Every structure is written in C-alpha cells, then in structure tokens.
Amino acid sequence: MNISGRWRVLCASHWSLANANVVCRQLGCGVAISTPRGPHLVEGNDQISTARFHCSGAEAFLWSCPVTVLGGPDCSHGNTASVICSGNQTQVLPQCNDSVSEPVGSAASEESAPYCSGEGPTGQKTLFITPSMGRQLRLVDGGGPCAGRVEIMDQDSWGTICDDSWDLDDARVVCRQLGCGEALNATRSAHFGAGSGPIWLDDLNCAGNESHVWNCPSQGWGKHDCRHKQDAGVICSEFLALRMVSEDQQCAGWLEVFYNGTWGSVCRSPMEDITVSMICRQLGCGNSGSLNSSVALREGSRPQWVDGIQCQKTDTSLWQCPSDPWNYTSCSPKEEVYISCAGDLLFLCLSQLCRMSLV
The missing domain is CATH 3.10.250.10 (SRCR-like domain)
Structure with missing residues (x-):
C-alpha cells in the first residue's frame, strides 16, 4: 500500500480473508482464494506497515476498512501479508455448495476460502467461486470493529445469528474472519442490542477452525426458531x-x-x-x-x-x-x-x- 508517498508491505498479523477479498476486488482480480502464510520475498529496504485491517468484506477499497495501528507487532520480513486471487474465473455452478475443500497441494498453513472446482467446457479443471463468496460479516454496536452484534449480509440484506448453542468456538471463527484476534467472550441475549432483518443462522456448532462462520454446521441457512432478543455477539481480543x-x-x-x-x-x-x-x-x-x-x-x-x-x-x-x-x-x-x-x-x-x- 502507498502510504505518505511510499510503498509499504503489509504485516500478516490478523490478516484475514475478508481483507484479502477487498484487495482482490479493488484490483479487479476476482475474489480471494487463500492467504498463504510463511516467509515471502521482500526487498531489504522495503518498509513494513504494522496496521491491522478489520474489513467486513463489503468495502470498495482496503483503506476504507477500520484500521488499528496502536500496539502493532514488530513484523519481520518473513511475516508479510499475501493473497491469491481467483482472477477472472468467477463463474458459479448451481451444484456448488458452501462446503470448504482444500486446493490440491495446499499447505496446512494456508487459510482457504470456500470454493469448488469442476470440469470446464474443454475438459480442463476450472475454478468456480461459490455463491457464499457474496456474503459479508461485521460486528455492530460494540464501540469498534472488534466487538458487537454479529451480522451477516446475504442477498443484499444484513441479518443476525441466533444465540442457541452460541459459544466460544463460534466466536473464534468470527474474530479470526474479521482479523480481530482471539475470542474473549461469546455474548448472548442481544447483549449489544437487538438487530433487525433476517436471522440467517441458528444452532451454530463451529469446531473453531472454519474459515467462514457460515461454513459451520447449523439448522440450515435462514432456518431458525428465534427472535432478535436472542441475537449473538462477540468481544474479540483486538477490541480497544x-x-x-x-x-x-x-x-x-x-x-x-x-x-x-x-x-x-x-x-x-x-x-x-x-x-x-x-x-x-x-x-x-x-x-x-x-x-x-x-x-x-x-x-x-x-x-x-x-x-x-x-x-x-x-x-x-x-x-x-x-x-x-x-x-x-x-x-x-x-x-x-x-x-x-x-x-x-x-x-x-x-x-x-x-x-x-x-x-
């Protein structure tokens, strides 16, 4: 990113797929497939920015995302942010679902976005981005980007998550997805106020390592028996x-x-x-x-x-x-x-x- 007239490498601390999606879209490169971890080649005189971005994924530009610099880690040249984008292969197959499948040859240290692959018209393997890539995540009414009521945007509508079975494993997925560190508290009973609109998920049962909260087991998308007085929330470690x-x-x-x-x-x-x-x-x-x-x-x-x-x-x-x-x-x-x-x-x-x- 060009900051004050100088290009700076971004630190990988709390670098998330939501951040990466904004970058890919801003550059006209489709959506984020993964954010590879590990050392990457950086010129010796390049400066590294310690800014942590907390994008919902809906922003048009990376610099429109909430950002935290205070307390940023001393990033070494082996801890820089990166992203692999889909390019122009953004077709959607109706039979694709929201399950996560790892790309062939991917390292366990890579964070992968939901996608599936299939046979293209020429018989070659082609990457297809799933419909879930249009979903966005944010925290509302918590006083900052890393605490608040959990809201998901789908079909151009922001909705909430019911607190039935809501726990720290579910909250961990939310905090990591937003680049907000670790989950400190999984709040219930509309702790951050009642939301409005659809209730997208109920009886969530995350293992804690999912890349997106909507990939966790649940009653099914849009299926619930709750009211907004049961809206779920989180407080993440990066809340200030x-x-x-x-x-x-x-x-x-x-x-x-x-x-x-x-x-x-x-x-x-x-x-x-x-x-x-x-x-x-x-x-x-x-x-x-x-x-x-x-x-x-x-x-x-x-x-x-x-x-x-x-x-x-x-x-x-x-x-x-x-x-x-x-x-x-x-x-x-x-x-x-x-x-x-x-x-x-x-x-x-x-x-x-x-x-x-x-x-």
Whole structure:
C-alpha cells in the first residue's frame, strides 16, 4: 500500500480473508482464494506497515476498512501479508455448495476460502467461486470493529445469528474472519442490542477452525426458531477502549486502555503534546492537555499495556497512532501516564462500553 508517498508491505498479523477479498476486488482480480502464510520475498529496504485491517468484506477499497495501528507487532520480513486471487474465473455452478475443500497441494498453513472446482467446457479443471463468496460479516454496536452484534449480509440484506448453542468456538471463527484476534467472550441475549432483518443462522456448532462462520454446521441457512432478543455477539481480543481513572475528576486521571479483555495503564515515554491532545479529544475532554508527573505512585497491580505512542497530525484516533508492540509489562508502574485535559468531559459513560465492562 502507498502510504505518505511510499510503498509499504503489509504485516500478516490478523490478516484475514475478508481483507484479502477487498484487495482482490479493488484490483479487479476476482475474489480471494487463500492467504498463504510463511516467509515471502521482500526487498531489504522495503518498509513494513504494522496496521491491522478489520474489513467486513463489503468495502470498495482496503483503506476504507477500520484500521488499528496502536500496539502493532514488530513484523519481520518473513511475516508479510499475501493473497491469491481467483482472477477472472468467477463463474458459479448451481451444484456448488458452501462446503470448504482444500486446493490440491495446499499447505496446512494456508487459510482457504470456500470454493469448488469442476470440469470446464474443454475438459480442463476450472475454478468456480461459490455463491457464499457474496456474503459479508461485521460486528455492530460494540464501540469498534472488534466487538458487537454479529451480522451477516446475504442477498443484499444484513441479518443476525441466533444465540442457541452460541459459544466460544463460534466466536473464534468470527474474530479470526474479521482479523480481530482471539475470542474473549461469546455474548448472548442481544447483549449489544437487538438487530433487525433476517436471522440467517441458528444452532451454530463451529469446531473453531472454519474459515467462514457460515461454513459451520447449523439448522440450515435462514432456518431458525428465534427472535432478535436472542441475537449473538462477540468481544474479540483486538477490541480497544480508552478511559481515565480518577477519584474526583472527570477530565484528569490515569490513562487506561482496554486490550485483550483487561484494563491496563499506558506508559508516558515519549508522549508528546500531539498525542496528549489526541487522547483528550477522543475522550471528549477538549483539544489539549498536559502530563502530570507530580502525582503519587498508584497502588495496585495491572498491566502496563503500551509504550512509545507517537501520534501524527494525520491520525484521527489513538488507535491509528504508531507505538511499541503490546506488552504486559511495557514499563514500570512509576512510568504510568497521568493526563490532565483542558476541557470538560462530554460523556461520562458510553452505553456500549458500560455493557462491555460488565461482561
């Protein structure tokens, strides 16, 4: 991807088939067949972007997908994203179904899209993309691309999944399909609010290693005995949230980030004014702030999740700011950051975040 006038290789961390499908469609190359894993040839002076994309698959451009940069891994040149597209072989055979079959000679490390093959008009083997390739997946009303009510688009309609038999194995497939890491919680009973439209799946029974959630065993497509008050949801490890912790102030306190299912602190080095201003704006606390180094050492134990945050003027949220990789102990407790913002807190509690915190 060309970023700020320079081509950068994309990291394979959380690289998903949904991301790959957007790339193939954007380049006029059909749909994604697989995302091969492993080392690939990269020029020595090429830079690698640590951005993680969380595409639903419906986006027209890769840069239209939600993106996370904060805490990105230190990608080596052997951990770069790749994709094999179908090219112009996008015919659909009526007898094709949604089952997954591995391509001949594929490595176990490859993630494969659903497809089937058959005899072409000349007797040669031809690849046919299945109707399920038109389906898209997203998470809604969770405060970010990696938490929320599970919704699938099919036949131009977004619908939901019933929570009968809904568990972590099902949630794992959803999180991986969206490039959102591991599943932390499989929520039930419309935890993120009731959806609308069709209920596409019921009694889902995923093994956990399927490439698409609609490939898991179920009652059948569109068959259910549920109402939307039973809509299923997930919280994935890449879901992020931000807050300030203080006993008596609204726009000042210890900065904490929710990552991998746990609230932890943020480290202060080398936090500059532009980063502090970004944090204050994101929390609805005005356009500027300052670091406070005179507060006493905080009691209790918690992760120190991230250090080295360096926001730029082009970043629109803290999640897009480069930093060191996530680490449970990124700094010592005395280096945890305390921020005082200049403005007033606009929202004391986002409803979705409150519900998430109670899980």
